[in-house]
Amino acid sequence: MRATIMRGAGDVRIEKVPDPTIIESTNALIRVTRACVCGSDLWPYRSMQPSERGQPMGHEAIGVVEAVGADVRTVKRGDIVVMPFASSDGTCNFCHEGLPTACIHLSFFGNQGNEGAQAEAIRIPYADGTLFPIPVGKDDALMPSLLTLADVLGTGHHAAVVAKVGPGKDVAVVGDGAVGLCGVIAAKRLGAERIFLLGRHPDRIALAREFGATDIVSERGPEAIERMRQLTGGHGVHAVLECVGLTQAMKTAVEITRAGGAIGRVGVPQDAAMPGSQTAFYHNVTVGGGPAPVRAYIRELLPDILEGRIQPGRVFDRSVDLDGVPGGYRDMNDRKALKVMVRP
Amino acid sequence: MRATIMRGAGDVRIEKVPDPTIIESTNALIRVTRACVCGSDLWPYRSMQPSERGQPMGHEAIGVVEAVGADVRTVKRGDIVVMPFASSDGTCNFCHEGLPTACIHLSFFGNQGNEGAQAEAIRIPYADGTLFPIPVGKDDALMPSLLTLADVLGTGHHAAVVAKVGPGKDVAVVGDGAVGLCGVIAAKRLGAERIFLLGRHPDRIALAREFGATDIVSERGPEAIERMRQLTGGHGVHAVLECVGLTQAMKTAVEITRAGGAIGRVGVPQDAAMPGSQTAFYHNVTVGGGPAPVRAYIRELLPDILEGRIQPGRVFDRSVDLDGVPGGYRDMNDRKALKVMVRP
Numbered sequence: 001m002r003a004t005i006m007r008g009a010g011d012v013r014i015e016k017v018p019d020p021t022i023i024e025s026t027n028a029l030i031r032v033t034r035a036c037v038c039g040s041d042l043w044p045y046r047s048m049q050p051s052e053r054g055q056p057m058g059h060e061a062i063g064v065v066e067a068v069g070a071d072v073r074t075v076k077r078g079d080i081v082v083m084p085f086a087s088s089d090g091t092c093n094f095c096h097e098g099l100p101t102a103c104i105h106l107s108f109f110g111n112q113g114n115e116g117a118q119a120e121a122i123r124i125p126y127a128d129g130t131l132f133p134i135p136v137g138k139d140d141a142l143m144p145s146l147l148t149l150a151d152v153l154g155t156g157h158h159a160a161v162v163a164k165v166g167p168g169k170d171v172a173v174v175g176d177g178a179v180g181l182c183g184v185i186a187a188k189r190l191g192a193e194r195i196f197l198l199g200r201h202p203d204r205i206a207l208a209r210e211f212g213a214t215d216i217v218s219e220r221g222p223e224a225i226e227r228m229r230q231l232t233g234g235h236g237v238h239a240v241l242e243c244v245g246l247t248q249a250m251k252t253a254v255e256i257t258r259a260g261g262a263i264g265r266v267g268v269p270q271d272a273a274m275p276g277s278q279t280a281f282y283h284n285v286t287v288g289g290g291p292a293p294v295r296a297y298i299r300e301l302l303p304d305i306l307e308g309r310i311q312p313g314r315v316f317d318r319s320v321d322l323d324g325v326p327g328g329y330r331d332m333n334d335r336k337a338l339k340v341m342v343r344p
Numbered sequence: 345m346r347a348t349i350m351r352g353a354g355d356v357r358i359e360k361v362p363d364p365t366i367i368e369s370t371n372a373l374i375r376v377t378r379a380c381v382c383g384s385d386l387w388p389y390r391s392m393q394p395s396e397r398g399q400p401m402g403h404e405a406i407g408v409v410e411a412v413g414a415d416v417r418t419v420k421r422g423d424i425v426v427m428p429f430a431s432s433d434g435t436c437n438f439c440h441e442g443l444p445t446a447c448i449h450l451s452f453f454g455n456q457g458n459e460g461a462q463a464e465a466i467r468i469p470y471a472d473g474t475l476f477p478i479p480v481g482k483d484d485a486l487m488p489s490l491l492t493l494a495d496v497l498g499t500g501h502h503a504a505v506v507a508k509v510g511p512g513k514d515v516a517v518v519g520d521g522a523v524g525l526c527g528v529i530a531a532k533r534l535g536a537e538r539i540f541l542l543g544r545h546p547d548r549i550a551l552a553r554e555f556g557a558t559d560i561v562s563e564r565g566p567e568a569i570e571r572m573r574q575l576t577g578g579h580g581v582h583a584v585l586e587c588v589g590l591t592q593a594m595k596t597a598v599e600i601t602r603a604g605g606a607i608g609r610v611g612v613p614q615d616a617a618m619p620g621s622q623t624a625f626y627h628n629v630t631v632g633g634g635p636a637p638v639r640a641y642i643r644e645l646l647p648d649i650l651e652g653r654i655q656p657g658r659v660f661d662r663s664v665d666l667d668g669v670p671g672g673y674r675d676m677n678d679r680k681a682l683k684v685m686v687r688p
Binding site: 094097099101102162259260262265268269271272273274275276277278280281282283284285286287288289290291293 | 438441443445446506603604606609612613615616617618619620621622624625626627628629630631632633634635637
């Protein structure tokens with residue numbers, strides 16, 4: 001089959017690779033009908049050392065189940081399924097507690113020896129605990145929104161949950177990427193009163209407003225902090241969704257959180273140590289978050305997509321086939337595309 | 345009157361100072377009947393630059409109200425009151441939300457121009473919002489325990505609340521000082537199943553066991569982390585109370601928290617940036633805490649003291665008059681005393 005392999009920074013290729021096969025009895029094979037390029041795929045795209053072996057890419061997908069191992073119970077051939085960005089066994093304590101991203105059998109797709117989803121097909125470890133069957137046809141018009149259940153919608157939702165967004169709360173979303181925009185959707189959905197988006201790209205800002213953002217702050221760094229203070233009576237907001245991960249984004253998040261408030265961070269942190277620790281302490285600000293348990297959130301979020309209450313699929317502004325994937329990486333890296341959908 | 349003044353590292357003196365007076369109509373004056381030396385008083389004791397003017401010391405007290413300003417409504421002359429370590433107006437949004445340590449009129453005793461409590465008397469700003477009258481005589485046998493409501497009990501409780509301690513949870517307390525020991529009391533009181541104390545002083549360990557600690561870990565640094573992993577099936581504990589503030593203590597706290605768990609930190613952080621940020625992220629560990637809103641916790645904790653269910657006053661292992669205060673600092677600094685009570 002054909003799959004996306006990264007061989008170094010800026011070097012993304014579509015290559016012939018062996019077809020995936022069932023290895024363990026808990027595996028499934030899915031034919032990928034939708035995948036996408038993630039903001040986190042851009043980190044190796046900018047920095048990966050040249051690799052002879054290469055890295056299969058892609059960790060978000062919807063597909064059709066083609067085959068299942070002997071011990072798979074909850075999905076069957078022909079099912080349309082969401083493939084979250086990580087596999088989980090569905091049976092350990094962490095899975096039962098709703099944190100499949102701490103599963104004792106956790107592994108990430110497009111990483112840790114797993115295949116990638118920017119491919120014609122992919123093998124799924126622990127299919128029962130990983131895949132989520134959805135009641136739609138494989139070309140349903142809702143596919144773009146359903147595809148966001150694999151990562152960005154659940155991730156934005158996680159930031160909002162951890163930041164304790166609720167009715168009447170003032171919320172700030174740091175970052176106008178696909179996750180930040182899904183954070184706006186999540187904040188609105190959870191009842192936030194004011195939603196500030198910290199971002200500066202006109203098309204993304206326009207989309208954020210349609211998703212529910214009430215205020216836009218396009219300044220950066222200390223100016224953004226100052227502007228947020230002006231807009232919030234000097235005190236900041238109850239809940240901050242940190243959807244970037246860079247040092248300055250986290251610094252800003254801490255400084256704009258109201259005393260006693262909470263930060264949900266889902267941007268992979270650049271820093272080994274968290275900036276703003278003392279400020280967070282003196283303000284009794286709580287900082288949480290991490291790899292989102294998106295598999296556990298699908299049950300809650302799916303009805304809102306199926307019934308048209310939210311349209312997170314609007315974050316996709318480009319669709320490509322496999323041959324278009326290298327160009328998709330380039331355009332996302334150049335910020336010419338917000339998020340690229342792949343139809344293998 | 346006589347008061348404790350610090351004039352530099354290691355230089356604590358009892359000096360004659362002007363009697364405090366009512367300055368604002370919201371003030372009260374209290375005659376201090378009990379005060380104490382706090383672990384946090386040892387920071388300047390170790391590092392303060394010589395100061396001609398000196399710093400009045402002490403931020404925990406119980407006293408008798410001697411006089412109130414014209415606008416004071418909830419305390420009156422003769423009341424026995426707890427004086428928390430910070431003043432708060434009792435009327436701002438933060439006070440109403442239960443976070444008086446974010447009060448818009450917050451100030452710390454023995455700091456920021458306020459007098460100290462290791463003295464014969466002290467002026468209280470915003471007496472209505474700050475002081476908490478208690479229904480006991482001034483020499484009640486419960487005084488030591490009641491005195492902990494001014495700081496260390498409420499601070500340990502805050503760590504436990506922020507770390508989401510509850511029935512069935514496994515809890516670790518990092519630090520065997522007075523706050524850590526009160527953290528053990530708080531964890532037990534909130535229903536924790538196993539309570540690990542990370543500490544190494546035999547007398548403190550013995551007291552911790554009486555307070556409810558089930559396991560003692562006396563290793564340090566990487567060895568403590570390894571031991572905690574052995575004792576918890578490799579996964580760590582749900583809740584960690586970080587009661588030290590030093591870099592290694594915070595690193596340990598992060599490494600021993602179970603994925604999805606929470607850290608309540610009440611040790612004043614030594615680091616501008618929080619160590620272990622990436623580990624906390626990948627494990628979805630929440631980090632919160634800060635200056636404890638002890639005034640807001642008194643209502644909940646007081647009945648347990650009055651009815652004898654908890655005995656936090658046992659953290660005091662030394663009692664001195666004002667003349668004994670310099671020696672009390674020395675003994676706490678040399679770890680010859682756990683916590684020193686002052687009876688001016």
